Amino acid sequence: MANFITLSEVTCKFGDNECPFPAPGAGIFEWQPLASFNLFGFTSIEVTKPVILAMLCTVIVSVVFIAAFAKPKLVPTGLQNVVEVGYLFVRDNIAREIMGKDGDRFVPLLTSLFFFVWSMNVMAIIPGAQFPVSSRFAFPVVLALIVWVVYMFLGMKNQGVVGYFKNIAFPPGMPIGIYPLLTPIELLSTLIIRPVTLAIRLFANMFAGHLLITVFTVSAWYLLNLTNFVGFVSVIGYLGSVVSFIVTIVLTGFEMFIQALQAFIFTLLTAVFISSSLHAEH
Amino acid sequence: MMILAEITGSLGSIGYGLAAIGPGVGIGIIFGNGVQAIARQPEAYGVIRQNMILGFALAEALALIGFVAPFVFGA
Numbered sequence: 319m320a321n322f323i324t325l326s327e328v329t330c331k332f333g334d335n336e337c338p339f340p341a342p343g344a345g346i347f348e349w350q351p352l353a354s355f356n357l358f359g360f361t362s363i364e365v366t367k368p369v370i371l372a373m374l375c376t377v378i379v380s381v382v383f384i385a386a387f388a389k390p391k392l393v394p395t396g397l398q399n400v401v402e403v404g405y406l407f408v409r410d411n412i413a414r415e416i417m418g419k420d421g422d423r424f425v426p427l428l429t430s431l432f433f434f435v436w437s438m439n440v441m442a443i444i445p446g447a448q449f450p451v452s453s454r455f456a457f458p459v460v461l462a463l464i465v466w467v468v469y470m471f472l473g474m475k476n477q478g479v480v481g482y483f484k485n486i487a488f489p490p491g492m493p494i495g496i497y498p499l500l501t502p503i504e505l506l507s508t509l510i511i512r513p514v515t516l517a518i519r520l521f522a523n524m525f526a527g528h529l530l531i532t533v534f535t536v537s538a539w540y541l542l543n544l545t546n547f548v549g550f551v552s553v554i555g556y557l558g559s560v561v562s563f564i565v566t567i568v569l570t571g572f573e574m575f576i577q578a579l580q581a582f583i584f585t586l587l588t589a590v591f592i593s594s595s596l597h598a599e600h
Numbered sequence: 601m602m603i604l605a606e607i608t609g610s611l612g613s614i615g616y617g618l619a620a621i622g623p624g625v626g627i628g629i630i631f632g633n634g635v636q637a638i639a640r641q642p643e644a645y646g647v648i649r650q651n652m653i654l655g656f657a658l659a660e661a662l663a664l665i666g667f668v669a670p671f672v673f674g675a
Binding site for chain 1: 654658661671
């Protein structure tokens with residue numbers, strides 16, 4: 319496994335001769351395939367840990383929602399009660415807040431997105447999984463593409479194909495002279511920058527968070543040199559190790575907050591994009 | 601050619617430092633003004649919070665692109 323760091327691979331410790339800090343890099347996000355299939359003889363499908371975790375997320379989210387709403391009751395009990403809180407959160411804080419009553423149509427899409435993204439992020443801190451699925455770029459890219467297709471389609475449906483692009487390129491109510499400057503910016507921003515930043519935002523947040531936690535976990539292990547005691551240097555190492563360990567725990571809590579926030583932002587921006595497709599700016 | 605200064609290691613860390621200046625200032629302004637707005641008009645908390653987080657997300661994207669670029673283009 320190239321570049322992949324496990325704690326047992328950190329053989330030498332702080333204070334040993336010529337033992338630099340084994341800083342984790344982008345390599346910790348690369349997984350060896352656990353299994354691979356040949357599809358039609360030419361495409362090979364490789365199953366890695368992130369893929370399995372993503373499937374697990376799909377199953378968990380689907381099962382929870384089906385179990386909660388398969389036989390919905392007017393007075394909810396048990397699981398339905400809990401899941402309804404999540405559903406109402408998306409409806410009231412995202413859909414209705416951005417789109418008003420129009421938003422009710424899109425609550426199913428937004429709810430699925432929110433809980434799928436959230437579950438993919440939360441995998442970062444679940445013992446055994448401990449890998450945020452969305453820190454592999456392909457997953458946010460596909461989600462952003464879905465969002466892109468949805469808001470482009472809605473825009474063309476509600477404003478007409480020509481009307482939609484006219485409204486993007488030439489927002490009404492501007493002085494004529496500004497259009498040469500504004501049109502390219504608006505076109506670029508709506509067609510390309512929106513989906514790209516949507517994907518990069520989710521990806522980079524999870525990437526950075528996982529890297530940060532890994533750096534402090536590895537350093538807590540690296541600084542704790544129990545086999546080769548070298549006096550003052552080792553004591554400094556112990557202190558650093560304890561500090562690193564505490565920082566790891568604090569960062570894990572912080573990451574829990576970031577994961578929920580990023581899922582929220584992803585869904586919020588989706589709602590904003592959909593809202594801008596429903597009505598032309600005026 | 602005489603070398604006046606030389607840097608070894610990853611230039612990406614310097615790039616990220618530079619890329620974080622703008623968004624840092626921007627996010628500070630967004631949340632500072634957001635808190636001020638909430639203090640002046642607590643009943644508009646919902647709307648202000650939505651727009652605050654929206655602006656934060658847009659500004660933050662710039663810093664994150666700076667963070668990812670060294671990994672993507674190799675350091």
